[in-house]
Amino acid sequence: MTILEKVTALLGEGAVLEAGNDRVPRVAPGSPDAVALLLGTAHQEGWRVRIEGAGTWLPSDAPADLALTTRRLDRVPAIEPSDLTATAEAGIGLDQLRQQLADRGAWLAIDPPGLAGRTLGSVVATASAGPLRHGFGPIKDHLLGVTFVTGDGRMVQSGGRVMKNVAGYDLTRLQAGGFGAFGVIVLVHLRLRTLPRADVTYLLEGAREELTQVGEDIAAAGLTPAALELVSPALARRERWVLGVRLAGSPALVSADEAGLGAATGGGRFTPIRAEEAHAFWMRLAEGFAVRPVTFRIGGVPTASDELLDLLQHQLGDEWISASPAVGAIRWTGDASIDRLQRLRRTLAGMEVPMTLERAPWAVRGAVGHFGAYREGVGPLVAGLRRTFDPGGALVVATEGS
Amino acid sequence: MSALSSLARDLHAIVGAKHVREARAERVTYAMDGLPTHRRVPDLVVLPGTREELIAVVRLLAAHDVPFVPRGAGTGLSGGALAGDGSVLLVLTRLNRILHVDAANARAVVEPGVVNAKLSAAVRPHGLHYAPDPSSQSACTIGGNVAENAGGPHCLKYGVTANHILALELLLADGSVVDIGSPAGEPWGPDLVGLFVGSEGNFGIATKITVRLMPLPGAIRTLLADFHSIRAAGEAVSAIIASGIVPAALEMMDQSCVCAVEDSVYAAGYPRDAAAILLVEVDGRNPAAVAAETEDVTEILRRSAARSVRSAATEAERERLWQGRKKAFGAMGRLSRDLVVQDAVVPRSALPDVLEAICGIAQRYGLVVSNVFHAGDGNLHPNISFDATNPELKARVEAASAEIMSTCIAAGGTITGEHGVGIDKLRYMPMIFDAESLGAMHAVRKVFDPDERVNPGKVVPLHACREWSSKAVA
Numbered sequence: 041m042t043i044l045e046k047v048t049a050l051l052g053e054g055a056v057l058e059a060g061n062d063r064v065p066r067v068a069p070g071s072p073d074a075v076a077l078l079l080g081t082a083h084q085e086g087w088r089v090r091i092e093g094a095g096t097w098l099p100s101d102a103p104a105d106l107a108l109t110t111r112r113l114d115r116v117p118a119i120e121p122s123d124l125t126a127t128a129e130a131g132i133g134l135d136q137l138r139q140q141l142a143d144r145g146a147w148l149a150i151d152p153p154g155l156a157g158r159t160l161g162s163v164v165a166t167a168s169a170g171p172l173r174h175g176f177g178p179i180k181d182h183l184l185g186v187t188f189v190t191g192d193g194r195m196v197q198s199g200g201r202v203m204k205n206v207a208g209y210d211l212t213r214l215q216a217g218g219f220g221a222f223g224v225i226v227l228v229h230l231r232l233r234t235l236p237r238a239d240v241t242y243l244l245e246g247a248r249e250e251l252t253q254v255g256e257d258i259a260a261a262g263l264t265p266a267a268l269e270l271v272s273p274a275l276a277r278r279e280r281w282v283l284g285v286r287l288a289g290s291p292a293l294v295s296a297d298e299a300g301l302g303a304a305t306g307g308g309r310f311t312p313i314r315a316e317e318a319h320a321f322w323m324r325l326a327e328g329f330a331v332r333p334v335t336f337r338i339g340g341v342p343t344a345s346d347e348l349l350d351l352l353q354h355q356l357g358d359e360w361i362s363a364s365p366a367v368g369a370i371r372w373t374g375d376a377s378i379d380r381l382q383r384l385r386r387t388l389a390g391m392e393v394p395m396t397l398e399r400a401p402w403a404v405r406g407a408v409g410h411f412g413a414y415r416e417g418v419g420p421l422v423a424g425l426r427r428t429f430d431p432g433g434a435l436v437v438a439t440e441g442s
Numbered sequence: 443m444s445a446l447s448s449l450a451r452d453l454h455a456i457v458g459a460k461h462v463r464e465a466r467a468e469r470v471t472y473a474m475d476g477l478p479t480h481r482r483v484p485d486l487v488v489l490p491g492t493r494e495e496l497i498a499v500v501r502l503l504a505a506h507d508v509p510f511v512p513r514g515a516g517t518g519l520s521g522g523a524l525a526g527d528g529s530v531l532l533v534l535t536r537l538n539r540i541l542h543v544d545a546a547n548a549r550a551v552v553e554p555g556v557v558n559a560k561l562s563a564a565v566r567p568h569g570l571h572y573a574p575d576p577s578s579q580s581a582c583t584i585g586g587n588v589a590e591n592a593g594g595p596h597c598l599k600y601g602v603t604a605n606h607i608l609a610l611e612l613l614l615a616d617g618s619v620v621d622i623g624s625p626a627g628e629p630w631g632p633d634l635v636g637l638f639v640g641s642e643g644n645f646g647i648a649t650k651i652t653v654r655l656m657p658l659p660g661a662i663r664t665l666l667a668d669f670h671s672i673r674a675a676g677e678a679v680s681a682i683i684a685s686g687i688v689p690a691a692l693e694m695m696d697q698s699c700v701c702a703v704e705d706s707v708y709a710a711g712y713p714r715d716a717a718a719i720l721l722v723e724v725d726g727r728n729p730a731a732v733a734a735e736t737e738d739v740t741e742i743l744r745r746s747a748a749r750s751v752r753s754a755a756t757e758a759e760r761e762r763l764w765q766g767r768k769k770a771f772g773a774m775g776r777l778s779r780d781l782v783v784q785d786a787v788v789p790r791s792a793l794p795d796v797l798e799a800i801c802g803i804a805q806r807y808g809l810v811v812s813n814v815f816h817a818g819d820g821n822l823h824p825n826i827s828f829d830a831t832n833p834e835l836k837a838r839v840e841a842a843s844a845e846i847m848s849t850c851i852a853a854g855g856t857i858t859g860e861h862g863v864g865i866d867k868l869r870y871m872p873m874i875f876d877a878e879s880l881g882a883m884h885a886v887r888k889v890f891d892p893d894e895r896v897n898p899g900k901v902v903p904l905h906a907c908r909e910w911s912s913k914a915v916a
Contacts, residue, residue, distance in 0.1 A: 206858050216633060421889060
């Protein structure tokens with residue numbers, strides 16, 4: 041029997057999708073149990089499995105015997121607006137999830153890079169936060185728990201559905217940003233916020249150094265923007281760098297911060313933009329990172345932001361950059377060779393700055409790895425965790441590169 | 443010479459004889475933590491004074507294959523820092539140095555024995571503070587907070603310990619040292635810091651802790667609202683949360699607790715005749731925003747049938763209101779000889795029903811249960827007052843505690859929000875995790891500590907775990 045025949049016998053014809061360009065059979069299990077069945081079988085048979093969501097972020101090019109896509113895991117079993125929690129399957133597109141939440145007056149305060157239909161599971165697995173990380177923290181801060189299936193087909197729950205939980209070890213945090221190396225996320229319990237009753241965006245164009253100073257002034261004035269993002273001209277499609285300030289929350293908070301914004305920056309310098317325009321600005325920013333071949337993020341301390349932006353400009357060129365300077369998070373996208381990326385990672389490691397490769401063709405991520413430049417002793421721990429959750433090495437994930 | 447005496451002599455050479463406690467009278471001091479229902483006398487107690495001494499001690503214990511239990515100030519409430527069965531207790535309170543403060547980036551690097559409140563006091567001149575504020579913050583240590591993923595009243599807005607730890611230097615059971623995380627919080631690979639925080643000492647010891655500091659709020663407004671019923675107070679909590687305003691803290695106390703506080707030296711002026719009170723704090727860096735949000739919260743409380751809403755007029759009044767809340771556990775010492783501080787979390791909307799159910803359980807078991815808790819998070823602390831010397835009463839407390847946990851789980855909740863599993867809640871773990879998930883936790887622990895020598899017998903009930911390695915392909 042071929043792999044395809046075995047999978048069809050196991051999960052039914054409905055689970056088998058048309059293969060991609062590389063002719064690797066693509067399977068879409070319809071339930072978490074079906075994912076467990078498939079991976080259990082893959083483990084026994086020695087199949088190598090690559091994980092896919094909607095196919096809009098990582099290229100579907102990892103060498104594998106089978107592609108497992110979560111796209112049929114698209115249900116939202118629970119939205120609890122009064123508790124500000126929700127439970128969603130990993131394959132749901134963020135656009136669909138956002139709409140369902142908004143219909144109930146709830147908001148998931150994340151705006152990750154990528155196209156609107158990028159799956160929730162992909163965002164969690166890569167821990168890729170966008171500009172809202174300034175006000176609402178990294179992806180992991182929005183998670184109450186996850187259920188995942190290990191490389192040998194075991195279903196594991198971690199965390200729960202309530203706001204605080206210290207029962208057992210926090211395996212949710214291992215999965216957030218694990219790039220699927222420790223299992224396939226199938227179900228996510230989310231922490232929500234009330235849909236902001238006020239949500240306004242202001243933009244300011246200028247030289248990078250000038251905007252950096254404005255950003256510092258805003259922080260010093262005690263304002264609490266949801267996003268404070270510095271965007272390169274190419275990414276913003278403007279003549280100069282842009283500082284985007286998003287204020288979101290209760291009308292009282294937003295109007296007080298609007299007044300403070302004027303006072304902190306000398307009044308009238310920022311341009312408020314209409315809601316549709318603001319939506320388009322932030323969407324364009326997110327989608328820009330899914331266009332160029334390579335995307336990575338780095339994290340330094342806030343005072344190093346300028347130096348890190350200079351370094352990126354020097355080593356890789358301006359390209360498309362977006363940064364939350366007050367958080368120290370910078371995302372770059374463009375084209376870069378394996379050698380340049382490896383050299384950059386080494387340079388950054390010397391500055392105590394980790395670099396996470398978020399998106400690249402297999403040839404690049406296989407060589408560079410999503411992670412790297414581990415401190416002494418970390419490698420064996422990561423390898424031990426990999427063996428624990430994928431003892432047969434079924435899951436094709438370029439953790440450290442070659 | 444016994445093996446223990448020989449070990450003690452080697453330990454003397456590392457930390458000095460006066461920092462090794464061998465006499466039973468000294469060791470018995472460490473037989474309990476903040477929970478009075480569990481007691482274990484350690485065989486030896488060692489108090490290293492430097493990181494280097496700690497590493498040498500752990501390497502010595504590794505060489506002798508001796509299990510050990512790290513302990514901070516011993517304020518934990520789950521029996522997590524008790525050492526028995528041949529374990530050596532490592533008390534880390536002498537490792538209490540703040541190693542570095544980076545005010546420009548709002549970070550600090552501390553040793554594990556630094557007391558929570560002392561860290562905030564030390565960085566206050568920089569306009570900063572360390573946000574997680576467990577009720578025991580005047581005594582508990584940052585290392586203990588990391589082990590337990592401690593919370594506190596202000597975690598509603600600012601997050602729990604896990605949200606404030608950026609990097610760690612770990613000392614593993616075999617004596618090796620590993621650095622995880624980075625000063626910016628971006629991990630070098632998988633989020634091992636996130637995995638370590640809350641592991642209750644089972645993965646090793648955090649010897650250096652890089653924490654995120656927060657700017658001091660520019661304005662703080664504290665409100666006291668009182669209600670004729672617990673249900674009405676619970677509904678007010680839901681209404682505030684639903685409004686989109688995130689208060690810095692949203693705490694509830696029931697009448698039994700209010701009266702205990704008012705009878706004590708911590709009397710805060712809470713109304714004794716209220717069925718429940720809410721303490722709501724709104725803070726922020728922008729005073730205008732804080733004032734506007736406080737008005738909104740006040741209006742919500744009034745619409746939610748608060749009998750009265752009072753705003754603290756002075757900093758002294760605010761401190762008094764908070765002292766009553768933070769010292770409530772101490773005040774309950776007036777009610778009986780012993781107190782079990784329970785810890786569970788339920789969905790916020792379930793609070794009114796669950797509180798009524800707990801009241802019913804207390805009546806059926808003939809126990810005094812007082813509630814003081816983080817209502818904004820749904821994090822309950824039903825406190826059972828009793829006399830631990832009465833075995834029959836102690837058995838009733840145990841049975842009532844189990845029933846309270848079952849009630850919270852049935853409501854969609856969990857067995858602990860901030861106190862940890864330790865040994866006290868081992869028996870409840872199979873109620874919320876299946877054998878496969880418990881097996882996964884056990885397997886992760888073995889990655890960090892293959893011989894299971896750090897804090898053995900805690901967190902994961904081994905009898906309930908499914909064997910993890912059986913499916914591995916050779």
